[in-house]
Amino acid sequence: MNPLLRAEQAVLGAVLLDPDQLSHLDWLAPDHFHRPVHQALFAALRQLHSDGHPAVSAEEPAPTSPARGAWPDGIAVGASPPALRQWVADGVDGASLHIRGLTASYAHTLMSACPRPAHAPVYGRMVLEGAIHRTVAQHAIRLHQVARADALKREVEGALRSADILTGVLTDLARRWGTDPRPVAPTAAPPTAPAALPGRADLVAEDERFLLAVLAEQPEALDEVVAWLRPGDFADPAHGQVYRCLGALHHRGDPIDRITLLWEVQRRGLLADGTLSGEQVTALCDGAVPGSAEWFAQRVMRSSLARTAAASARAVRALAEDEALGPGRLINHALHALGPLDEVRARWVAANGSPAPKQPAPAPAPGGPPPAQVHAARARSTPHSTPAPPSRPGPQPTPTVARPPSRGHP
Known part of the structure; x- marks a missing residue:
């Protein structure tokens, strides 16, 4: 059986056996459960707890976890205190109003699946961990779908909105888990390179050829695009190399024509390696067309942004599907995977001359769990602070003065 399913059954069994365990699970929500029947039952039990069910204030001690086979159908409830009998029955009835197929027999199965009711916060932490993986994967899939749709329509707004939503979800999940959201590169997984999206590859290649032809014919137009267009924005790596050569010639002040460009291509070894x-x-030089270099460059940039969004979405989904990755590392690695998209987006904003929108800080959830309960749920120990090493006598090294950046060129 899947460990996550066992954890969901165990936390519900713990709550059925000991309603007071819900006071330690304020941070756990019904939608954190994967199975709809578990979502409905947990929501019903939490509502009963909030309404002051008699089992919550009952003085009878909660029964310990039953041994295997000690809860046969029709006997388990009778062996419990009266308030607990009513608690189980009311929970099943309340959940049955929202979902079909839930029976008292399955409630007994849940109670049998709980080794120790007192371990409910730990079982809940496992459920929350599974919910974090699912949520990240779902939003990554959504981002990938929107990026593909934007690529077909030659737009970027949908992908940018979906990326903002995913970033906000990661930040909120980090708050729920109790970690500091910050981009951290994974140690093993290589970065996913932007891949061509199907549907408009011929149009993208045409835009790139037109742009290079305009730049070769009007070298002064490089000043309009060199600040925000990069060789990596071209879907065809060969086109990106030609753009790099054009930028190098322009940066040195050399004239640009078919001979000088071919010479620069040869000097970089691009003819010898078959690029x-x-x-x-x-x-490219003979295919000059009238047009605006900035207009064609923005079309190339749109395609680059859609490809980068799709690549980031695939990388985040791969991380979310890694069950061995803890929630804290998953969130931070996912934020790192969105880094290339943030970089392309910043250049896209610069190309359009509009200020980058500020991301609103996530508002704290009303009635959030106390820190003590969150700490208990995660079952973590507080790391001891490492004392700083004693300073050595002697002269301190002089900080290195950074060189001012040169003019940006590809």
């Missing part, structure tokens, strides 16, 4: 051919370079 480009002389015919490709000549065709």
